[in-house]
Amino acid sequence: MNILITGGVGFIGSNTAINFSKKNQNRITLVDNFSRANVDKNAEFLKKNYPGIKIIKSDVGNLKNYKKDLNKSDVVIHLAGQTAVTTSVSNPAIDFNSNLKSGFLLLNEIRKSNPQAIFIYSSTNKVYGDVPSPTRTQLSSGFDETTPLNFISPYGCSKGAFDAYALDYHRIYGLKTVVFRQSCIYGKRQFGVEDQGWVAHFSKQFLFRKPITIFGSGRQIRDLLYVEDLIEAYELAIKNINKISGQAFNIGGGPKNAYNLITVIKQLEKVYGHKVKIIYKKQRPGDQDFYVSNNKKLKDKLHWQAKTDFKAGIKELINWQKDNL
Ligand SMILES: NC(=O)c1ccc[n+]([C@@H]2O[C@H](COP(=O)([O-])OP(=O)(O)OC[C@H]3O[C@@H](n4cnc5c(N)ncnc54)[C@H](O)[C@@H]3O)[C@@H](O)[C@H]2O)c1
Numbered sequence: 001m002n003i004l005i006t007g008g009v010g011f012i013g014s015n016t017a018i019n020f021s022k023k024n025q026n027r028i029t030l031v032d033n034f035s036r037a038n039v040d041k042n043a044e045f046l047k048k049n050y051p052g053i054k055i056i057k058s059d060v061g062n063l064k065n066y067k068k069d070l071n072k073s074d075v076v077i078h079l080a081g082q083t084a085v086t087t088s089v090s091n092p093a094i095d096f097n098s099n100l101k102s103g104f105l106l107l108n109e110i111r112k113s114n115p116q117a118i119f120i121y122s123s124t125n126k127v128y129g130d131v132p133s134p135t136r137t138q139l140s141s142g143f144d145e146t147t148p149l150n151f152i153s154p155y156g157c158s159k160g161a162f163d164a165y166a167l168d169y170h171r172i173y174g175l176k177t178v179v180f181r182q183s184c185i186y187g188k189r190q191f192g193v194e195d196q197g198w199v200a201h202f203s204k205q206f207l208f209r210k211p212i213t214i215f216g217s218g219r220q221i222r223d224l225l226y227v228e229d230l231i232e233a234y235e236l237a238i239k240n241i242n243k244i245s246g247q248a249f250n251i252g253g254g255p256k257n258a259y260n261l262i263t264v265i266k267q268l269e270k271v272y273g274h275k276v277k278i279i280y281k282k283q284r285p286g287d288q289d290f291y292v293s294n295n296k297k298l299k300d301k302l303h304w305q306a307k308t309d310f311k312a313g314i315k316e317l318i319n320w321q322k323d324n325l
Pocket residue numbers: 006007008009010011012013031032033034035036039058059060061078079080081082083097098099102122123124125181182183184185186191197
């Protein structure tokens with residue numbers, strides 16, 4: 001298969017590229033504008049260890065730079081985008097251009113020139129906004145896809161609007177689109193910063209014995225999913241595209257891998273054997289108090305489930321960080 005991955009040198013993108021390039025007969029092309037700090041390190045790693053992967057440095061919106069490769073693609077995995085809620089609040093135009101405008105140009109080009117391609121989009125749990133009073137079922141089993149959409153923050157709006165376009169391009173034009181509403185993903189090759197990728201950021205702070213700033217009480221609950229489990233869902237979606245085109249799936253670690261920020265810090269204290277200073281600041285706009293994915297639809301349709309327990313996954317991340325100081 002010819003697989004084109006946008007945002008391909010980013011965290012999820014580089015892991016996805018490695019995974020698919022190990023499988024026979026896949027030809028992988030990555031499109032990335034290298035806007036995320038440090039992703040050039042992922043690109044260097046890929047060039048050295050996976051020379052068969054083609055890397056095109058381009059904004060997703062500049063179709064001319066990769067149109068030929070796009071039109072040859074059997075699968076497009078669209079991961080490129082501005083990923084931080086905070087950046088979307090301070091610079092909504094960058095967020096809009098990156099997440100909505102560039103994505104639209106890509107999807108519309110596929111409609112015109114390669115409508116048989118499978119299109120997978122990495123959406124986000126943020127499309128459900130903050131649910132202030134979760135029901136008992138939501139608290140015990142997580143949020144499913146019937147949860148009302150409620151876009152909060154420019155990031156929520158740009159990701160949510162493109163999520164809607166991806167689903168609608170199946171309804172209206174018959175494109176083979178699938179949307180994954182991803183919860184917190186963590187793992188190797190993640191350059192977490194205070195604004196995004198918090199598990200990797202917390203772990204890095206422990207590694208360098210630096211303080212961690214918590215915005216809010218630290219009791220915000222999230223379900224954590226190891227990146228390889230996410231990629232397995234992408235693979236299953238590709239294999240079963242005729243069953244699931246035009247559908248959205250929530251995906252995360254689920255109730256078994258739901259942690260609050262303080263318990264993640266306690267886990268890191270155990271693994272690293274030391275503490276770091278914690279600084280508390282006001283909760284940030286758009287930050288959900290409780291979000292856990294209900295993965296039932298994905299389990300029912302694709303027999304997918306999260307395999308990596310957080311305690312095992314975090315060790316993989318830490319080992320990678322230690323090896324790549
Ligand atoms: N990591 C998570 O926990 C998580 C959760 C929910 C959704 N997502 C979504 O998954 C996708 C991948 O996230 P990630 O964690 O790998 O982030 P990442 O920042 O590591 O990867 C995104 C990549 O896209 C590139 N990029 C940004 N804007 C671009 C543009 N306009 N054109 C071309 N390249 C561009 C960046 O340089 C980066 O390499 C994003 O769309 C994000 O919104 C991630």
